[in-house]
Amino acid sequence: MEVIINKEDSVTTVRLIGRLDTPASQDVAQSFEPLMSDAGGTTVLDCSEMSYISSSGLRIFLSMRKAAASQGGKVIVKSISDDIRQVFMMTGFLNLFEIQ
Amino acid sequence: MEMTDNLKILARKSAGTGLLLIIVAAVTLEATSLIQYFSSQRMLKEEASLRAESELRSTRNQIMDVVDQAEAAVHNSIWITRWCLDYPDSLAVVARRIVEENPSVMGSTIALVPDYNKKLPLFAPYVCRTADGSVELKSLATEEYDYPSQEWFTEPLKYGYGYWSEPYIDEGGGEVLMTTYSVPVTDDAGHVAAVLTADVSLDWLTELIGSLRVYPDAFSVLISREGKIMVSPVEELNMQRSIKEYGMGTKDTSNFNSLADGMLSGKSGNVSLKQSRRERMFVFYAPVEKTGWSMAIAIPDSEIYGEIRRMSLLVTILMLIGLGMLILILRSAARNQQKVVSLKEKKDRMENELLIGHNIQMSMIPKDFPERKDIDMAASIVPAKEVGGDLYDFYIRDGKLFFCIGDVSGKGVPASLVMAVTRSLFRSVSAHEQSPQRIVTLMNESITDMNENEMFVTFFCGVLDMASGHLSYCNAGHNPPLVYIDKLQFLPAQPNLPLGIMPGMTFVEQETDLSSNDALYLYTDGLTEAENLAHEQFGETRMMDVLRTHRNAQDDLEAMQKAVADFVGDADPSDDLTMLFIHYLNDMQPDETERHLILHNDIQQIPQLAEFIETIADEINLDQGLAMSLNLALEEAVTNVILYAYPKGSDGRVDVEAIISKDKLKFIISDSGKEFDPTAAPEADVTLGVEDRPIGGLGIYLVRKIMDSVSYERTDGKNVLSMIKKL
Numbered sequence: 001m002e003v004i005i006n007k008e009d010s011v012t013t014v015r016l017i018g019r020l021d022t023p024a025s026q027d028v029a030q031s032f033e034p035l036m037s038d039a040g041g042t043t044v045l046d047c048s049e050m051s052y053i054s055s056s057g058l059r060i061f062l063s064m065r066k067a068a069a070s071q072g073g074k075v076i077v078k079s080i081s082d083d084i085r086q087v088f089m090m091t092g093f094l095n096l097f098e099i100q
Numbered sequence: 101m102e103m104t105d106n107l108k109i110l111a112r113k114s115a116g117t118g119l120l121l122i123i124v125a126a127v128t129l130e131a132t133s134l135i136q137y138f139s140s141q142r143m144l145k146e147e148a149s150l151r152a153e154s155e156l157r158s159t160r161n162q163i164m165d166v167v168d169q170a171e172a173a174v175h176n177s178i179w180i181t182r183w184c185l186d187y188p189d190s191l192a193v194v195a196r197r198i199v200e201e202n203p204s205v206m207g208s209t210i211a212l213v214p215d216y217n218k219k220l221p222l223f224a225p226y227v228c229r230t231a232d233g234s235v236e237l238k239s240l241a242t243e244e245y246d247y248p249s250q251e252w253f254t255e256p257l258k259y260g261y262g263y264w265s266e267p268y269i270d271e272g273g274g275e276v277l278m279t280t281y282s283v284p285v286t287d288d289a290g291h292v293a294a295v296l297t298a299d300v301s302l303d304w305l306t307e308l309i310g311s312l313r314v315y316p317d318a319f320s321v322l323i324s325r326e327g328k329i330m331v332s333p334v335e336e337l338n339m340q341r342s343i344k345e346y347g348m349g350t351k352d353t354s355n356f357n358s359l360a361d362g363m364l365s366g367k368s369g370n371v372s373l374k375q376s377r378r379e380r381m382f383v384f385y386a387p388v389e390k391t392g393w394s395m396a397i398a399i400p401d402s403e404i405y406g407e408i409r410r411m412s413l414l415v416t417i418l419m420l421i422g423l424g425m426l427i428l429i430l431r432s433a434a435r436n437q438q439k440v441v442s443l444k445e446k447k448d449r450m451e452n453e454l455l456i457g458h459n460i461q462m463s464m465i466p467k468d469f470p471e472r473k474d475i476d477m478a479a480s481i482v483p484a485k486e487v488g489g490d491l492y493d494f495y496i497r498d499g500k501l502f503f504c505i506g507d508v509s510g511k512g513v514p515a516s517l518v519m520a521v522t523r524s525l526f527r528s529v530s531a532h533e534q535s536p537q538r539i540v541t542l543m544n545e546s547i548t549d550m551n552e553n554e555m556f557v558t559f560f561c562g563v564l565d566m567a568s569g570h571l572s573y574c575n576a577g578h579n580p581p582l583v584y585i586d587k588l589q590f591l592p593a594q595p596n597l598p599l600g601i602m603p604g605m606t607f608v609e610q611e612t613d614l615s616s617n618d619a620l621y622l623y624t625d626g627l628t629e630a631e632n633l634a635h636e637q638f639g640e641t642r643m644m645d646v647l648r649t650h651r652n653a654q655d656d657l658e659a660m661q662k663a664v665a666d667f668v669g670d671a672d673p674s675d676d677l678t679m680l681f682i683h684y685l686n687d688m689q690p691d692e693t694e695r696h697l698i699l700h701n702d703i704q705q706i707p708q709l710a711e712f713i714e715t716i717a718d719e720i721n722l723d724q725g726l727a728m729s730l731n732l733a734l735e736e737a738v739t740n741v742i743l744y745a746y747p748k749g750s751d752g753r754v755d756v757e758a759i760i761s762k763d764k765l766k767f768i769i770s771d772s773g774k775e776f777d778p779t780a781a782p783e784a785d786v787t788l789g790v791e792d793r794p795i796g797g798l799g800i801y802l803v804r805k806i807m808d809s810v811s812y813e814r815t816d817g818k819n820v821l822s823m824i825k826k827l
Contacts, residue, residue, distance in 0.1 A: 022706045022739045052710075052728060054735050055798040062795055069790050083725045087732065090805045091798055092786030 003031040010041035017049040020057035029060055036067035039075075043068060044100075048079035053087060065096055076100050126423055133415045140408045145382070148404045149370060151314045152384035152397045156368075159320075159395060162308060163388050166204050170281050170300045171262060171390070173202040177296060181210055181285045185293050188217055192225035192237055198298055199227050199235055206270075206278065207299035209240055210285070213257070214248050216293050222248070228299070252282045253295050260284060260292075264391045267302055267330050269339055277302040277330065277339065279391070306331050306338075309395070315403040325392030327364050351375065359383055363394035375400070454486035454513070461487050461516055464523050466494060469653075474566040475501060476683040478653035480661065481676070482626075488676035489515025489557075490624050491523050499566055502530050502539075505578065505622040505680050506559040509598075518555045522547065522599070526561070536561040536574035537609030540599070544576065544607070547600040556600040560593070560622060569614040569684055574607050579628065584619040585612070588647055591620070614684040621647060621656070626677030630664050633671045638664055653681040693719075697756040699738065701746040701773070709734045709756070716758055716765070720827075730765070730825060733806040736799035737769050737778065737821055745773025745819055763827055764808075770820045778803070778821065779812045 001024035002017040012035060020028060035043060043064060053061075061077070068075045077097045080088065088094045177198050184190045191210040198208040207228030215221050224240035224247050240247045247253055256263040265280040282297040305322060309331040312320040322331040327342040337346060343363065347356035352374035359371040368386035375381050382404065385396035402409070462481075469477040479492055489508030494501060504526050508515040522543070529542045540561050547557065560581060562573035573591070577598030583591040594608040614620070623643070630638040646663045647656060657679060664677070697712045699705045710731050717727035738754055746752040752773050759766040784794075784801040804810055807823040814820070 019707070019710070021710070021735060023703045026703070052731070054732055054739070055796075055802055056739070058798055059795050062790075062793060065790055066793075066795075083728045086725065086729070087802070090786075090802065092788075095787075096790050096793070 013044045019052040025056035039068040039073040040071040156386040195227040205298045252280045318399040457487045478657040479680040481678040484673040487516035490676035490678040492680040501564040504561040507624040540574040548603040556598040558598045572611045582621040616686040620682045622680040624678040626675040695758040699754045701752040729806045745776040
């Protein structure tokens with residue numbers, strides 16, 4: 001799993017490339033730590049290249065969402081595949097995120 | 101009464117004609133076989149004599165080669181002997197040269213005529229080979245030997261030319277069979293001065309004569325000029341007895357004597373000798389020139405005529421069987437005519453025979469239905485008369501159910517015979533064929549071939565693959581069966597032509613797939629055309645109404661039987677009625693396969709699950725979304741085990757087993773960690789907002805969402821989580 005973070009003004013774009021499974025989540029969580037402590041702006045989670053997500057990945061998404069909420073920022077989930085949309089639907093995440 | 105008498109006379113007359121016929125046939129057959137027997141015998145005798153003569157000729161040539169060699173060795177030395185007569189000491193050198201230069205010559209002597217040399221009244225230097233191959237010089241001029249009186253010395257002097265002695269056993273030289281060629285030698289003045297000899301070993305003759313095998317049991321004999329037996333298969337006779345002496349002891353003395361005379365007089369010819377009461381043998385003989393010997397080949401008659409004798413025995417036996425059958429046929433023909441006598445008796449017997457026919461026919465139809473989980477069958481056959489023309493049959497081979505139903509045109513005995521033939525044909529043809537179309541085509545060929553009575557058979561044949569439910573079938577003019585596939589309907593079936601109508605007919609094979617609980621209803625027109633007293637027919641509508649309630653095969657059958665019986669009432673059955681119902685259950689869960697994956701309690705091993713699922717998905721063609729969901733459920737379940745069942749730092753393993761069957765996937769995840777029941781966790785509330793939403797608890801929630809059933813068990817110190825996904 002590769003995470004590419006790009007910050008332009010107040011918009012931080014995070015490209016998630018590959019499978020966000022349990023072992024990958026441990027690394028990805030570390031990459032997200034600085035983002036969570038500075039979540040006042042807009043964070044775009046670009047999922048166009050993410051092929052899989054497990055509950056540990058969802059936890060990161062939710063943690064990010066909670067951090068943004070507490071800091072007055074917002075999280076946009078962009079370009080999720082139909083299969084992952086299915087998972088978001090099952091878990092009620094579709095209601096928690098702004099999906100683009 | 102008068103009629104009966106007439107019939108009897110007719111029968112007797114016909115029996116008389118039959119007897120004459122038998123006699124004429126027997127005489128004709130016998131004459132033919134005799135003519136053939138004798139002409140074959142003559143040919144075989146000619147062939148035997150040709151073979152024997154050619155063998156005699158070639159053996160004689162081989163003997164003559166050696167004889168000529170020895171004669172040449174002697175003749176070539178005459179001039180030098182003559183030249184040496186005045187120097188007796190050098191005669192030994194001449195003899196030595198003859199021996200050394202001629203391998204077949206074992207010894208040589210130059211014996212002076214007594215008193216030819218005044219100083220040496222008897223002089224005979226003798227050179228011979230010894231056992232070790234060296235050459236030795238001896239003198240034959242000894243008092244005890246007295247060479248001037250020996251045959252080899254006297255005979256050539258008497259006749260004045262070369263002479264082959266009677267064969268003899270050489271006592272001194274290793275008991276070998278020998279003969280000596282001797283010639284008189286004259287001096288320059290023309291006086292007979294000496295006898296020059298060469299001893300020739302005849303050991304090779306034994307082998308040569310013994311190896312003659314014109315026929316396996318034939319044998320050869322060589323006799324000397326005087327009639328002494330030189331070589332024969334009976335070793336005790338060789339060089340001991342003369343042929344005449346031997347002849348005294350044989351059964352057929354007179355013929356043997358003429359053989360002996362012929363051989364001794366140097367002629368060639370053949371003689372037939374009686375050996376025993378039954379056996380004769382043929383003896384062919386021919387002279388061996390120069391030596392005065394005669395050679396004979398004896399061949400037992402059984403050897404020459406054996407084949408034709410066996411053949412003629414066979415012909416005789418066949419002829420007798422044929423005649424026996426002719427007699428039987430004529431007798432039964434005569435008896436059949438006598439049978440007309442009692443009509444009553446005949447009727448009783450007919451009824452009895454029909455009953456037997458009925459029993460035989462019913463015994464040909466399988467009535468035991470296999471108790472299986474994949475098919476459920478029931479059938480019945482009710483002939484309108486004692487015997488009928490309906491049939492059904494089925495059997496299981498290689499996981500396939502071969503079945504058929506058929507209806508022979510017409511009723512009663514003729515139809516029943518064709519029915520029996522059709523049923524046997526089905527069994528024999530389908531034994532080697534998988535395709536109903538092939539089975540039907542081959543059966544049609546056979547039935548049209550022998551169909552002189554213009555009978556035909558409507559026939560439906562199917563092959564059901566019990567594992568897959570695939571049904572291939574071929575119809576030959578039979579009523580299309582009903583099927584229950586989703587709903588009750590007629591199986592689409594090409595009518596084609598019934599069996600027995602047209603040779604070379606092409607039948608169309610069709611196919612369909614049965615799923616679990618589908619059914620197939622085969623019947624003959626005796627069902628739809630069953631009539632009540634008002635001559636109304638049972639019909640397709642009533643038939644289908646009965647089957648609309650879908651039960652098991654036996655219940656369906658009984659419901660149909662009852663419906664028909666109620667409808668027909670007291671009317672006589674008009675046609676044979678046959679039904680064969682097949683329910684396809686497929687409750688076997690066949691093709692269950694298992695896949696295994698063993699992981700350590702290490703989160704880093706989780707990606708292996710993705711490969712595991714991918715393999716299974718490829719195998720059973722799962723779509724990508726479902727594969728991803730299954731991957732997710734597995735990952736969540738395994739992650740739970742790794743995180744909660746095994747304490748941090750402990751070493752353990754997680755077994756993942758996938759059981760793949762047609763309609764579901766079952767995963768069993770087991771571990772030996774501490775008791776941990778993921779299903780005991782409270783259901784996550786996915787409707788909560790961001791603030792209230794707990795971070796965890798989604799894992800088991802996803803498992804439950806994705807799978808159709810999830811259950812936990814603690815057995816044998818193991819956590820066992822079973823998850824089933826229907827396909």
